[in-house]
Amino acid sequence: MTTPDILLPLEDRNEQYSTEDAQLQENPGLKSNHLPVKASQILSTSVTDPDIKEGLSAFISIVGSNNADNRRQLRAQMLQELASSSSQVVQDFGLIALQVGYIGDTLELLHETFADIATRSDRGEADIRTTLQERDTLLLERLRVRRREALLHAFLEKFTLPVADLAKLTSASQALEDDFFDTLIRVKAIYSDCQVLLGSESTRAGVEIMDQMTKNLNSAYQRVYLWLQRELKFVSFESPVGNHRVRKALDVLTSRPGLFQSCMDTLAESRQQTLTDAFNMALTGGERGMDTKPIDMMAHDPIRYIGDMLAWLHSTLVSELEALQAIFELPPASKPRGTTHMPELEAVIDDTLNVRDHMRPLVDKSLETVLSVLRFRTEQVISSHEEPTLLYGLLNILTFYRETFKKAMGPETLVISAMDSLVSAATRQLQSCLRDLVRAVQHDIPTTTMDLSPPVFLLEALSRFKDLDKKFEASLISESYKPIAFDMIYSEALQPYIQGCQTLSTDLASPKSHIFMVNCLEVSKNTLRLSPYGAKHYLHLLEDIVDEHIASIIFYLHEHFLEMSGLSRFISTKDDKDIKLLLDSASLTQDTITECALQLDEFLPVAISDAEVQLSHLSRPSLRKTIVRHALDQFVKDFASFEALLLELPPTIFSRELFPRTTREIQILLG
Incomplete structure (x- = not known):
């Protein structure tokens, strides 16, 4: 570690400064203000600076005592270590330079190698690009081949039949099982789908396939027709549930109306003979030991006789309909096995005729002979009775x-x-x-x-x-x-x-x-x-006529009362049954009024009894009383009108002494 310059003795600092001056003289490029700057830096350093304190502490730990010898020894030691380190660094850098030379050679070799690799890569890239283009071309070709292969398989599956299925359809030795009908449905579907080929570029293939399918269908229809002709002659109507294959065969022949009608005629002829025999047996009791009595035993009772024949006809008709329905209509569980994966082919069978439409005509034709016998016997019974x-x-x-x-x-x-x-x-x-x-x-x-x-x-x-x-x-x-x-x-x-x-x-x-x-x-x-x-x-029709006759009787009694009472000379009735008073000065005199009063007094006691005598032949007494009462009411009403007009006459002509009867008295006397 270098001792800070501020701690050096004066003479050491002079040596340092002289050394630095010598360096500055050797390096004339350095500026002359180096020392002032250095001095200012030293002077500006604070005694409390942590770095200064740490440096002083380290220096004291190394030197021990701060004197000139120790400082010189320390400096010499430091310089020696520095020289030794510099020598070592130079040696290390020599090795580094040697290694750098090796690296340079290696890099040059790598450069040449990479250049050769780049050249080879360019040539390989060109080769690979050509190969990839060829690969793409082959992949497209393989895809087209696979599509053609799939199309071919689909075409063959759609428009061709396996040999085994074709044998089921045309071989006369095999029975008509469910496989036969499944194959027939398949052939019909192929024939129908050929319409698509005729409208496309595959016209020739469509025509050839349709010709082949037509031959197959004709053979199949002929086989079904012959088989059905045999079966319908012996078909059982007692247990028709097991005749589902007959119904399938009939469904198939709906596409050939001529063959279908021929089979219906065969079945009708068979049933006609059977039902005729059954009817004759029911009439005459053909076999002994029968539980039911022959119908002919009731011929003495026409209603029972004809009723029994009609009841037998109704029972037979219902049984025939139920049996034909069981034959012609498949239950839900007996659908063809081949229709599970092709539900669109289910409608191919009944596309021309509906078998159910032939059930009633078939029953009708089967009962033709029975109806003839029934009609003859019934007409004979009708014509022979007149009750x-x-x-x-x-x-x-x-x-x-x-x-x-x-x-x-x-x-x-x-x-x-x-x-x-x-x-x-x-x-x-x-x-x-x-x-x-x-x-x-x-x-x-x-x-x-x-x-x-x-x-x-x-x-x-x-x-x-x-x-x-x-x-x-x-x-x-x-x-x-x-x-x-x-x-x-x-x-x-x-x-x-x-x-x-x-x-x-x-x-x-x-x-x-x-x-x-x-x-x-x-x-x-x-x-x-x-x-x-x-x-x-209908009762109201008779009641209206009775009311008209009762009205006529009432009208007659009313006229009779007027005649017997003497009022008829003053009161007239017309055909329309309206009442008209005939009063004038010439007809109304005291004599005529007196005569009318006397005749009225003679009439009143016997009026009711006389009326009852007139109506004594009426069968209903209550009606007799009602008619008399209505006639008397009309008479009282006429008398009231007559009395009102009399009261308007002058006293010289009318007075109560001459005509004492009043309307009230008439009402009381006539009840």
Whole structure:
């Protein structure tokens, strides 16, 4: 460590300064103000500076005592160490220079090596660039090849069939299993997809594939047709659940309407023979030991006989529909296995016809022979009976089953046509019988009785109408047909007889004609009230006619009261039943008033009894009292008007002594 200059003795500092001066003289380039600056630096240093204190402490620890010898020894020692260190540094720098030379040679060698590497890299880069371009070209080519390969595989999978599948489709030795139908669906899909090829650049391939698929489809359809022809002849309708392959085959043939219709005809012929035999067996009981009795055993009871035949037809029709539905409609669990991964092919089967549309015509054709036998037997029963009640019962049964069959089969079928024909035959026969009865009455029409009671032919007609109405109420015909059914029995079994009574009444004088018609209409009303439907819809027609006849009777009684009381010379009634007073000075005198009063006094005691005698033949006493009361009320009203006009006459003509009766007295006397 160098001792600070401020601590050196004076003589040492002089030596230092002289040495520095000598250095300055050797270096003439240095400026002459070095010492003042140095001195100012020393003088400006504070005694309390930490660096000064640390340096002094270190110096004391080395020197021990601060004297000139120690300082000179220290300086000599320091110079010696400095020289030794400088020599060592020079040696070290010599080694460093040697190493730097080696490094320089090495760097030059590295430079040459890196230059050679750079040259080789440039040449390799050019080679690699060419290789990469070739690689990209090969990758693109491989990608195109793979795409073509994938397209080829997809095309082959889409438009070709494996040999094994083609053998399933065309080989006649194999049965029609689910694999066959799956393959057929596949062929149909290929044929349909060829339309895409025809619209693209692959027209030739599309035509060739379509030709091949057409041949395959024709072979498959022919095979299905032949197999189905055999199966339909022996198909079981008792347990049709296992016939799902028949339904699949029928679905397949919907694309070939001619083949499909031929199969339907085959099935219809088979079922027609079977159902005809079953119907004949049900009629005659073909086998002994049967639990059910033959229908022909009930031929003596026409309603039971025809009802049993129609019930058998209904049961058979429903069974046929259910069996065909089980055959034609696949359950959800029996879908073709091949449609799980191709759901779009499910609609390929039913694209032309719907098998369900052929169920009702098939049942219709199967029952054709049965309907012919049923129609013949029913028409024979209808034509051989002339009892209206029995015929109406048959008509109700036929109408009920016609409505039932129409719900199951629809309106445009042979079953409904046959039932319409039978209903028309029964209706004509019933109308003919009822009209014959009416003509018999018209041919030998009786005369009215003395008591004006309803004639026998009306009572018989009402009894017959009551029986017909019971049949009507007990029938199960639809509400829409009830107005037609009831109107027929009303217009044919009741209304002509009421008109006959009206004809009889024309031979009677009033009020007997009206009383006779009221009696006939009242008994008709009582019979019609027993029918809920007739009472609701037709009773008001008879009530209106009864009201007209009652009004005529009241009008007659009113005129009779005026005539018997003597007021008819002063009061006139016209055909329109209006009342007109005929009062003038010539007709009203004291004599005429006195005569009228005397006649009125004679009339009042016997008015009611005389009226009841006039109406004694009315069948209903309450109606008789009502008619008399209305006639008396009108008479009292006319008398009140007559009395009011009398009171307006002068006293010289009218006085209470001549005509003492008042309106109040008349009301009391007439009850």
